[in-house]
Amino acid sequence: MQSTNTLRRAALALVTTAALALAPTALADTGHHGPAWRAAWAASPQSPTAPLGPNWSQQGFDNHTVRQVVRVTAGGTRTRIELTNRYGSTPLRITGATVARSGEGGGIRPGSLRHLRFDGRPAVTIPAGGTLLSDPANLSVEAFGSVTVTLYLAGATGPATFHHFSSATSYRATGDHRADVTGGAFTESSASWYFLSGVEVTGGRDTARRNGVVTFGDSITDGVGSTQDADHRYPDELAERLAAAGRPRAVLNHGIAGNQVVNDTTWAGEKALTRFRQDVLTEPGVRTVVVLEGINDIGGSTVDFPAAATPDVSVDQLIAGHRTLIREAHAKGLKVIGATLTPVKGSFYDTPANEAKRDAFNSWVRTSGAYDAVVDFDRAVADPADPGRILPAYDSGDGLHPNDAGYTAMAKALDLDEL
Structure with a gap:
């Protein structure tokens, strides 16, 4: 039947x-x-x-x-x-x-x-x-x-x-x-x-229907640079922090390494504007989504690794994409937290033009009021002596992806009250 x-x-x-x-x-x-x-x-x-x-x-x-x-x-x-x-x-x-x-x-x-x-x-x-x-x-x-x-x-x-x-x-x-x-x-x-x-899951002590968190993004959400089999991605660290604070809730990782907001790619998944509806808006028991994505849109047109370079994306196009994600989340009753893009100095994305775009986009995230709340991942992992670069203690070695300590710092940057 x-x-x-x-x-x-x-x-x-x-x-x-x-x-x-x-x-x-x-x-x-x-x-x-x-x-x-x-x-x-x-x-x-x-x-x-x-x-x-x-x-x-x-x-x-x-x-x-x-x-x-x-x-x-x-x-x-x-x-x-x-x-x-x-x-x-x-x-x-x-x-x-x-x-x-x-x-x-x-x-x-x-x-x-x-x-x-x-x-x-x-x-x-x-x-x-x-x-x-x-x-x-x-x-x-x-x-x-x-x-x-x-x-x-x-x-x-x-x-x-x-x-x-x-x-x-x-x-x-x-x-x-x-x-x-x-x-x-x-x-x-x-x-x-x-x-x-x-x-x-169902049953158990946690009976709240909508208190879950989705972390949505690219490789930095996916956990590239973290230790294999150790569950040290930033979403893992966030879930542990919530539990330690007496506020346990599910934290779901919907990152895809290399993913972009505006462009589809052959190797890094459909663009965020497509998969957000499929991956995030259908999850049961979710109340909040944290969006960290855009660095591959900015840098993807300047490198041809691991596949061909993608079309150039302007800051205005990237912002328009994020505004669409915000509208769609709000239409489903979700709270949306916007994240600044983390440093890229010393990485394969390090060019003056890319850094100017990253700065402009981060300024929009911090000041526009478009998101319900903001988490400043950029400042959480940046080297105070060289803000365009990840703090060496947080760098996995490629200038782009944090290590376990860096992901812990990102999780600590989120205001639990905002979740």
């Missing part, structure tokens, strides 16, 4: 109404007769590509089990996952899936494994362009606990929708190992996430 829940991501699916009707589980936040689901972890989907290093997206999978470890920032008594075939060209068959509490490496905690179902069935086919949710699993999770999602893909998937830069390790095995407790069969690894775009 077709699921009776309402579809939550019709716009995201980008398929016909008939195709969407095939989705076995609805993408609904909550109804008057159901539980309030809250997003606990998220990653923005991307089309298959490999400019930043090898991954499994372009070849896809065939008789493989993929095991992925994510850390949630909200807890609950039941859990469900979101899977996406947004950029697939053919239907995606998931032969089976499990969820468990994470163990060491590719292992899971004994006794925590739950077999997932999709509208009551163990297998599911996701239409090309589609996204769906699993049925709820009776797996309780705590905030800052790690969850392991395992997918068995018996047939050839074709190129895979994925998230390129995860700062986390995913694992692959040949054959069906979805129920393995140990990670011994998972002899291959990758620093990307595949098909998995969300983890949601």
Whole structure:
């Protein structure tokens, strides 16, 4: 029987109404007769590509089990996952899936494994362009606990929708190992996430329906420069800071390395003006969004790494793009916090023209009043003796991306009252 829940991501699916009707589980936040689901972890989907290093997206999978470890920032008594075939060209068959509490490496905690179902069935086919949710699993999770999602893909998937830069390790095995407790069969690894775009929870002590935060942006939100498998991206640090202050809430990371506000690229996702509606405005339980994006618009026309240079973007075009994001967020009842762009001196974006644009844009963020609030990430990580440059103690080494200490400084710059 077709699921009776309402579809939550019709716009995201980008398929016909008939195709969407095939989705076995609805993408609904909550109804008057159901539980309030809250997003606990998220990653923005991307089309298959490999400019930043090898991954499994372009070849896809065939008789493989993929095991992925994510850390949630909200807890609950039941859990469900979101899977996406947004950029697939053919239907995606998931032969089976499990969820468990994470163990060491590719292992899971004994006794925590739950077999997932999709509208009551163990297998599911996701239409090309589609996204769906699993049925709820009776797996309780705590905030800052790690969850392991395992997918068995018996047939050839074709190129895979994925998230390129995860700062986390995913694992692959040949054959069906979805129920393995140990990670011994998972002899291959990758620093990307595949098909998995969300983890949601319900129940538990946190019953508020709308107190989540989405951090939206590019590589600096995505966590480039942070330590692998350590969860030191600035959104992670923000979630920990909120919890330590007695204000726990989910913080969702919707950054994509290289992403731009105005331009689509072949390797860094659809432009923010497109994906904001799909990635941010459909998240359940969210109240606030922090927007940090624009440095790739400014610098992308002056470099040809890792792909061809993108069209020039003026400060006025960038501002117009941000005003559109603000309007769309407000129309959904979200509060929007605007962030200044961090320093680039000494990086491959370092030119006088780019610095002039960055300064002009940051001045607009600070003084225009367009945003509901402002966080000055620029000043939070800049070297006081050389404000155009990241403080050496905060520099990951490329003059552009912060290290763990820099991301901690960014998280501390946010006014928790504004959230």
